[in-house]
Structures are given as structure tokens and as C-alpha cells.
Amino acid sequence: MRSCLGCVAVGFGLSLIGVGVGAQGFVQPDSFGWSRGDAHSTYAEWDDFASAVQPNAPDIGMFPVPLPAGWTPPTVQETTGTAFLTSTGNIYSFTTVLEFEVQVPAEPMVGGTTTVLLQTKTLGREIDPATIVCDGQGPVEVVELYRFNLGPDDIFGGDLVETLWRFEVPADGTMTITFESLDTSVSLDAVAVDTFSVPATCLADVNQNGTVEPADFSAWIAAFNTGSPLADQNQNGTVEPADFSAWIANFNAGCP
Known part of the structure; x- marks a missing residue:
């Protein structure tokens, strides 16, 4: 136009x-x-x-x-x-x-x-x-x-x-x-x-392969750097440094 x-x-x-x-x-x-x-x-x-x-x-x-x-x-x-x-x-x-x-x-x-x-x-x-x-x-x-x-x-x-x-x-x-x-x-x-x-997934399983594993940390870093919603581990609608601590907590908690 x-x-x-x-x-x-x-x-x-x-x-x-x-x-x-x-x-x-x-x-x-x-x-x-x-x-x-x-x-x-x-x-x-x-x-x-x-x-x-x-x-x-x-x-x-x-x-x-x-x-x-x-x-x-x-x-x-x-x-x-x-x-x-x-x-x-x-x-x-x-x-x-x-x-x-x-x-x-x-x-x-x-x-x-x-x-x-x-x-x-x-x-x-x-x-x-x-x-x-x-x-x-x-x-x-x-x-x-x-x-x-x-x-x-x-x-x-x-x-x-x-x-x-x-x-x-x-x-x-x-x-x-x-x-x-x-x-x-x-x-x-x-x-x-x-x-x-x-989708609603296990938050810590960032690479979404069905397993919570150390490789999910690298996947979280990549998601954080691109601003992907997958990096929003505290689910507050914002990708921010606090999501790193949230990912650790989610990783330690594991998933069903």
C-alpha cells in the first residue's frame, strides 16, 4: 500500500x-x-x-x-x-x-x-x-x-x-x-x-523428546536465545533470566 x-x-x-x-x-x-x-x-x-x-x-x-x-x-x-x-x-x-x-x-x-x-x-x-x-x-x-x-x-x-x-x-x-x-x-x-x-508438556523436557535429561539444558539455552515460549519455565508469559532457576527446579522435580 x-x-x-x-x-x-x-x-x-x-x-x-x-x-x-x-x-x-x-x-x-x-x-x-x-x-x-x-x-x-x-x-x-x-x-x-x-x-x-x-x-x-x-x-x-x-x-x-x-x-x-x-x-x-x-x-x-x-x-x-x-x-x-x-x-x-x-x-x-x-x-x-x-x-x-x-x-x-x-x-x-x-x-x-x-x-x-x-x-x-x-x-x-x-x-x-x-x-x-x-x-x-x-x-x-x-x-x-x-x-x-x-x-x-x-x-x-x-x-x-x-x-x-x-x-x-x-x-x-x-x-x-x-x-x-x-x-x-x-x-x-x-x-x-x-x-x-x-502444547502443555513437561516443562523441563525442552527438546520435547519425552525424556528429562541433561540435553534439555542445551535446548533451554537455545530456546532462551530465540525467545521461544519453551524457555518460559516459570510460565509468567516472559522469557527472562529467572527462567533458568525455574528450569533447574522443573528438572529436579522431573515429570510423570
């Missing part, structure tokens, strides 16, 4: 300034422990929305294709009904604080955990970080991937911002993400979501 706060808003006589800057910062999930197309993963990406008020299907790509029977199709939708679509396929309003809902499928696993990586690109005003949740839970990690100043902070300016939001939620299947804009004059330009589900 060509980056533009709006171009011409027909009926309002308002021309917003385009900036010609593409998506600079969106990342692949490899640094989080999996790749797109891996088993137990899903992916969906949007860069050119077709409707300001109806659910939008991904236009860049998705996985798996076709979806397994019973899985919810991925969609992005503005839910106040007050936005309009710009000529470049952004969802925008200069009069209303917008509210968005993103639904994506994830592989369900009883007792398991799903890592959800949401990436957003906005122009003008920004997403209100206090409002963003996935299945009712806030992000465990937020990374600003890219920022470009568009000019003074009014309806013609603000910033182009690309952000990654990571969530750790129960692997129940469909993930529902909701968020609001900080103010009016936000333009949603692009969205990408990756998910990866891991």
Missing part, C-alpha cells in the same frame, strides 16, 4: 498529505522461535483494506491455506462504524477515536499456550497502548520497529509508527485483539499477525 494519511476524502473536501514511506520495520517471527509456514503456526497480513466498516480479509498473505474446518477466518474491522476508507486503502477518521478488532485463527491445544505477534502500522495519531488486549490480556512485550515524523501534530502531521505487540495467551483457538486510537486523525495502514501454539 502506498503510505498516505488519506489523499482525497470525497465529500469532505479534505486532502491529506502522503509521505511515500513503505513498511520499514515489520519482521518475520524467526527471532521468536518459529518461521512462517511451520507446523502449529498461523499468519495473516493486511496492507490494503477493502472496507472501513466491514471485516477485511488478508490481502498480502495468510497461512494455512485452506484453513482447517471450523477455524475462524482472519479479519480486521473498525467497529465504531464512523471511519472511511482512503484512496490508498487505509482506515481513517479525522473526527472520531477509532476502535479496531482483529480476529485470527491459532491452533488450539488443550492446556497449551499461543504466542501472538501483532504488528501495526499507523499514520498520524497513534494506538492507545492502554487499550490493546488479546483475549482480554495485555501484551507482555512491546517493540517500536520504526518511526517517521510526518510533520506538526495536527490532522496533516503526526508520525508513521510501526509497532510489534507480543501476547502469551491460552491456546484456545481464535485470537481476538482489540485496540483504540489515542485521538482522532489516526490512519490504520497495515496489520500483520503471527501465532505459534505449544
Whole structure:
């Protein structure tokens, strides 16, 4: 999608300034422990929305294709009904604080955990970080991937911002993400979501070969270095140094 706060808003006589800057910062999930197309993963990406008020299907790509029977199709939708679509396929309003809902499928696993990586690109005003949740839970990690100043902070300016939001939620299947804009004059330009589900396992058996053994320590180090959910041995949703002590405790406790 060509980056533009709006171009011409027909009926309002308002021309917003385009900036010609593409998506600079969106990342692949490899640094989080999996790749797109891996088993137990899903992916969906949007860069050119077709409707300001109806659910939008991904236009860049998705996985798996076709979806397994019973899985919810991925969609992005503005839910106040007050936005309009710009000529470049952004969802925008200069009069209303917008509210968005993103639904994506994830592989369900009883007792398991799903890592959800949401990436957003906005122009003008920004997403209100206090409002963003996935299945009712806030992000465990937020990374600003890219920022470009568009000019003074009014309806013609603000910033182009690309952000990654990571969530750790129960692997129940469909993930529902909701968020609001900080103010009016936000333009949603692009969205990408990756998910990866891991089953409920013996936590100490990091290499998942069915045996708790010294080799699991090397597997834990590798998982820690990539930020994999398998390294989260204290199950608090964050991969951190304290997980090493937790892994030792889990190793000593063994597994049934």
C-alpha cells in the first residue's frame, strides 16, 4: 500500500498529505522461535483494506491455506462504524477515536499456550497502548520497529509508527485483539499477525523428546536465545533470566 494519511476524502473536501514511506520495520517471527509456514503456526497480513466498516480479509498473505474446518477466518474491522476508507486503502477518521478488532485463527491445544505477534502500522495519531488486549490480556512485550515524523501534530502531521505487540495467551483457538486510537486523525495502514501454539508438556523436557535429561539444558539455552515460549519455565508469559532457576527446579522435580 502506498503510505498516505488519506489523499482525497470525497465529500469532505479534505486532502491529506502522503509521505511515500513503505513498511520499514515489520519482521518475520524467526527471532521468536518459529518461521512462517511451520507446523502449529498461523499468519495473516493486511496492507490494503477493502472496507472501513466491514471485516477485511488478508490481502498480502495468510497461512494455512485452506484453513482447517471450523477455524475462524482472519479479519480486521473498525467497529465504531464512523471511519472511511482512503484512496490508498487505509482506515481513517479525522473526527472520531477509532476502535479496531482483529480476529485470527491459532491452533488450539488443550492446556497449551499461543504466542501472538501483532504488528501495526499507523499514520498520524497513534494506538492507545492502554487499550490493546488479546483475549482480554495485555501484551507482555512491546517493540517500536520504526518511526517517521510526518510533520506538526495536527490532522496533516503526526508520525508513521510501526509497532510489534507480543501476547502469551491460552491456546484456545481464535485470537481476538482489540485496540483504540489515542485521538482522532489516526490512519490504520497495515496489520500483520503471527501465532505459534505449544502444547502443555513437561516443562523441563525442552527438546520435547519425552525424556528429562541433561540435553534439555542445551535446548533451554537455545530456546532462551530465540525467545521461544519453551524457555518460559516459570510460565509468567516472559522469557527472562529467572527462567533458568525455574528450569533447574522443573528438572529436579522431573515429570510423570
